[in-house]
Amino acid sequence: MILQTDSPLDPFFAPQSIAVIGVSHNPAKLGYGIAKNLLHCGYQGAVHFVNPKGGTLFECPVYSAISDVPDPVDLAVLLIAAHLVPATLTACGERGIRAAIIASGGFREVGAEGAALEAECLHIAQDYDIRLLGPNCIGLIDTHLPLNTTFLPPPGPPPGEIAFISHSGAICAAIIDWAHGQGFGFSRIVSLGNQVDVTETDVLLPVAHDMHTKVLTLYLEGIDNGRFFIQSAQQITSHKPIIALKVGRSAAGQRAAASHTGALAGQEDAYNAAFRKAGVLRASTANEMFDWAKALAWCPLPAGENVAVLTNAGGPGVIAADALEANGLKLAELETVTTKSLHELLSAAAGLNNPVDMLASASPTQYAESLRLLLGDDNVNSVLVILPAPPMFSAVSVADEIIPIIQVSEKPVVVALMGDLLTAEAQPVFRAARIPDYPFPEQAASALAALTQYAFFKRKKLTDSLQAMDVDKTAVQTILKKHASGFLPQDSIQKILTAYAIPYPKTKLARSAQETVTSVQKVGFPVVMKIASPDIPHKSDMDGVVLGVEDVDTAVSTYNQLITRANTARPTAKILGVDIQQMVLPGQEMIAGIVQDPQFGPLLMFGSGGVEVEGLEDVAFALAPLTSEDVDYLLNSTWAGRKLSGYRNVAGVDKTAVVNLLIQLSQLALDFPQLTEIEINPLRATDNNVIALDVRIRLT
């Protein structure tokens, strides 16, 4: 299992005693709510109240200062005016408190003054080794310890197996209330607030380590340190699933579009690549996150993607079949013996192929026996039971018959319990037995897909990153020292490519018509001629590329044409001359590019190249360093990657060479984060080679 943490965050999750600073006697105040929740939640440690006015509250003494509270105090909860927080934190530090929740608002979220106050708090906390949760948060809840440091009105969340970590306190509050009608419960809830100190990633391992937590759910508005997040999440997801609802997509702008890669690689692509690498399931709505969490908390994992659907009506069966396919699952092909036994069991007109339609007359016993047969079928990895109230029986009588079978099954079973009044009695019975129910087959199918996806991830052995070969870092360091920010000239680019064993066509820069003559002789005909200018990134946009030049006279006249054309089209551009390049054999063309993501480091883009990259949008993204899973994903999810093996009369090319190039390119970007954009477009692959035809690198 997950390694024990001996974490500095332990006082938050297992405090022996807590002091609440800022309690109130007024039931309309939040400081009253915190005191009440903490006393009434069943917390077993000592609770102390602090308020300068003193007195008693709920029959407990109220100390006038934190310094008066008797030892020990592991955790302080502050709900006082923002401007009083620094002094109070100092007092906490002085008396040896090492963990504090700042529930108060009035910090960064209200502007510059609040931000300064927040910085001051952090400074004090660092001086005294205090870890801070918040400010502007609602604190934390552990339903099993139990512990509730929030001011939320009762009832608290139902106890359960799902942990919820959230950047938004309001979402915590709403989800806690909403969950009461949903039948699942929470193990731990952490509201992070402004994250002046403790971040979403800091709490991952301590929460995952909790024995009552079977699934972690995250509401994220961003990630503070991308590499650290991936590393922490990877440790967890090989044991327990994590589901993230990452919001702020609409706010996340695209990057500056100096390259195709920059234009296409949005922050969301980096998040998706990070979640994929870390094995984190990304939900698209809050509802979906908890639909999945419920199944992951309660069901065994399926051994494969083949699902049997058991229904008493055709329509919902068709809906289920559609939804399973849309979610990437398959309808299991039942074994003959199963179909035969079902035939004996069910009415003559029943549908025996999957979906198994027992018809409206299906009895509780037929439900149970059919389910038993399906679970016994080796071709079936999981079962979706559809249960609208049968016309002749109660839904709860079906529930009573099938629950014992589900509970001993090693395969997951989810239930589409369709209805309201007629299924009301069955619903709590399923929930008490920890069997996930959904109002329609679509949600049930989606939950099975989440189970299957996580099972697939967990079965895979996490592989090491693929290693780059023949890398000469020193050579690149030497080259980069010579350059200021901006696009690198071709001769430097070629030296960098050489240092990282990335093949490129022989190229010579001609700075005059005369140099053209010697250059073409060195490169060898036929040649490609391209305008050389750091200020003209998209050369073909201004007809700056001429293919198939076959003799010296044409080469010289082309040189003059290109220079004139460039001077006319871009009068202010610095023109270095014309690059004379070896013309390469035809093959397949693609794009490979890198941008440096501020959160996650080098983000690699691979896909269909040419000038129409943004139009075709046949691209995929992965974070460096690449694993073989990353490479499979890049190649399988793009048409450019799939056709490397050949398609109709498009000949297959050297896939291994393409993969190796991607690894070398990723390593280059990892080694030199100052290379903020690298783009090879086109990258050409032939049957025994790959070659970077046109490369641009921007140094920052």
Place this chain on the structure above:
Amino acid sequence: MILQTDSPLDPFFAPQSIAVIGVSHNPAKLGYGIAKNLLHCGYQGAVHFVNPKGGTLFECPVYSAISDVPDPVDLAVLLIAAHLVPATLTACGERGIRAAIIASGGFREVGAEGAALEAECLHIAQDYDIRLLGPNCIGLIDTHLPLNTTFLPPPGPPPGEIAFISHSGAICAAIIDWAHGQGFGFSRIVSLGNQVDVTETDVLLPVAHDMHTKVLTLYLEGIDNGRFFIQSAQQITSHKPIIALKVGRSAAGQRAAASHTGALAGQEDAYNAAFRKAGVLRASTANEMFDWAKALAWCPLPAGENVAVLTNAGGPGVIAADALEANGLKLAELETVTTKSLHELLSAAAGLNNPVDMLASASPTQYAESLRLLLGDDNVNSVLVILPAPPMFSAVSVADEIIPIIQVSEKPVVVALMGDLLTAEAQPVFRAARIPDYPFPEQAASALAALTQYAFFKRKKLTDSLQAMDVDKTAVQTILKKHASGFLPQDSIQKILTAYAIPYPKTKLARSAQETVTSVQKVGFPVVMKIASPDIPHKSDMDGVVLGVEDVDTAVSTYNQLITRANTARPTAKILGVDIQQMVLPGQEMIAGIVQDPQFGPLLMFGSGGVEVEGLEDVAFALAPLTSEDVDYLLNSTWAGRKLSGYRNVAGVDKTAVVNLLIQLSQLALDFPQLTEIEINPLRATDNNVIALDVRIRLT
């Protein structure tokens, strides 16, 4: 409004009196349920019971035969053993009944014998002019008349504004039960069963004509007559919205892949094109269908796509912003005067840009006044109110303040009422006021998108189909008479293209090396040479195309090479010779293809052409005849279409010529349904022309 129907289906929806044949005294039998529902639902007409055993039921006489029932009887409901149905139908016909619901099962759904029985019933019905609903259906419900011919256990559906037409009785039953917890109600519900006579399309207009119905929802497992459906739905959707949940996607196979178009054009593409043409909104889940229906039934339509979000917390506001963008809507840019007034109204730290975040302290009055300001802003077309229970106020107190404002607004307002116990009191208050509530902002955003999409459709004047020009039908008839089924030879294809004014490059068939010499002279160098064989559809797969032949000698040797190559690669293929074709100027290449859909007629595919069509999947579909909306959709939803106007150094081409060609092609397919596949690939457009470079036509 929708035209009055004087429909033969009127007896179903407004019967003066009803006879139930097959009532039962046994409360466990469905025949008891029908009798009880009909008597207790409040139906105002006469109700008569029939059962050979006679007696009384619920104090009404039970007649021993339908012939004994006193006049008039408008509608018969049959729930008797399947084999008794034909004789009973005859008896109904004899006594002048013109409408019957066959609730009994045991027909087509149980096999061949049942199907024969069903056919017999239809035969009798046609003889006596009886219209049949069913068999194997649960009948119909009108909550306003009221009328309930079903055997479903009480309570019946809550009355409301949503009509539901369903191919599945089980879905009807489950949705009716589920709706009790959802706060919306139904006007009419029609269960169609096996549709031996009355189909989903037949009931559309009669249901739409019902004054209580504001939205039609359809659960469809297919469509019986595609053209009739489009025509009927178009009449309705210009007045009332229709939402369809079409299932059976997983079962709908792709077509035989004799062409790229055939390989890509699935039945679902035809359904999508039909729904788009008819203005029908397609929901992807049952839940989504009713989320949308609720908003369409209760809200005014928005004048545009700009939404204001009003929230008391940041997190749900971000979720809403994401969801609005994902649904194609925009965050409204608030007018300065609005922001200024909000500033005066709200706390200093409130977020005044859209989403407007009033912070957790927001009072009911602040909710109400902010909402009033947003609704008064000319840049705002609709408002999404987010309402988790505020920490200091009850959710219902907010509801009470904002409802009067929403009720007089001409702009739609939807509410994300987040929670359960703490919002329980507010929920029925919103619902009673006919204001749609959703558990999370995502569903609220999706509902606003449905409102906006329908409003957009309704504002558009339905345009006539675009007219083809210079069409010579007779010429094509003459050509087709000469051919049996199969792929047409190039000379016939050229004559067809000429007759429909579709430009193609000058081509001559050479049947020998000698004919090659005369052909190349007639066509003029340079030429393209292609193997001519009805048995080799994908010529380039076997290197059957040679470009840029520039002289007679090369032409002759190429002829011989192509013939040898074809004989080797496809020894059994019939080789007609080699097509010598004028070589056309470079430009943009695309694909335009047609398949004949069995339900909907000619389905046109347009997109990126070449051999990689299936790989790139940059294609879109529309049904012929094309309207200008169809053309806009084809061009705007494909990269091939968007780049016709030019992109970077890809020069723009003659878009009008492309559009005209699509119209001509569609007309050809409409006029000759026996042309089951037509494919132009590539279709090349230059700056002043479009030309069908390679055309294949299959005749069936």
